[in-house]
Amino acid sequence: MAGTTATDPGVTALGAGGNDGTMRAIVRSRYGGPDVLELATVERPTPAADEVLIAVRAASVNAGDRHLMRGSPFLVRLIYGGITRPRSGPLGVDVAGRVEAVGEAVTRFEPGDEVFGDLSTSGFGAFAEYVCAPEDVLASKPAGVTFEDAAAVPTAAVAALQALRDEGGIRAGERVLVNGASGGVGTFAVQLANWFGAEVTGVCSTAKVELVRSLGADHVVDYTREDATESGRTYDLIVDTAASHSLSAYRRALRPEGRYVMVGGPTSRFVRTVVFGPLLSMTGTKRLTNLMLRTNPEDLAFVGERLVAGDITPVIDREYELTDVPEAIRYLEAGRATGKVMVAVRGPNEGGDLAATAASDRSETSAA
């Protein structure tokens, strides 16, 4: 990342940073499976004028991390650069941490502030001890919210929010179906749809039925036993994180004026919805669209407020150390995760074991 050095007058630093200008980060020099990832000591980045340097405390793993790691679908190579070899630095989209230094044009943050955000538009890098990010992709971490919980929400909860509210136009009293209700996005979609006052049906596998019910779903469909699009029940809004049915099946399951929003699933199905969704939406009153997540501090702040109020609670499946990011991505790829898979990051200034750090975060929260 372009920027200034730690001795530049334009950079305000918090303490010495506790190291020799280096940091540990997960890097890779080629595309492939989790084995291409390695923990390396690299130069610590320095913030450009509009950036802050964050001492990372927690990150979370998303499907986007595996796409970037594998360079697949091929489109990610075109978008992020690096046709034959990856050009971006460390991976990692979702971050929460403490501001260590700020560039001279930064107005919203100062050293010591606690922040969280989504680095997908600013070069990634959350799987590292430090990362630089423009201030406009970050929000202040609310007091009383742990770093772990804050790092769970930037992609998954904001995607759920934008799918329900912006693409889906959710209204109180509507019937909402969340397909893939036990995953990272789905667990937030069920809770947020409930908060918006909808009647929520969640679709998941057998082992996760009780969890989805506990998140506030009024009805739960076990997809191994029942096809939610064939039950005869219809919905005002379908938020789909799995794309396990045809577009015509989803269309049949919509009420008149109903909306289908595809968030994720296999790439071929995403392309199908981009191409055929608008065509199918031209006939009749039902609308079929894709979500394209738009990172912004307002929506981060919104989900932060929902965390503080207890309206949403991240479902954390597992937490890995920075050294174990390859295992964390391998676990996500296996498709068995429930809710979010987290990465705890302990910088050079932070002694003690990770469990103690997480426990102290949690006790700060309960004391607040």
Ligand SMILES: NC(=O)c1ccc[n+]([C@@H]2O[C@H](COP(=O)([O-])OP(=O)(O)OC[C@H]3O[C@@H](n4cnc5c(N)ncnc54)[C@H](OP(=O)(O)O)[C@@H]3O)[C@@H](O)[C@H]2O)c1
């Ligand atoms: N459009 C955007 O801007 C955007 C933003 C964020 C994420 N995404 C995409 O959204 C997708 C979901 O992300 P995520 O983080 O929630 O992934 P995830 O945590 O892996 O969750 C996916 C869920 O799909 C469920 N599932 C699998 N087969 C199913 C089936 N046949 N019927 C119903 N549900 C099924 C799984 O539930 P069980 O475990 O119960 O089987 C799993 O919990 C990914 O493709 C991701 O790339 C897109």
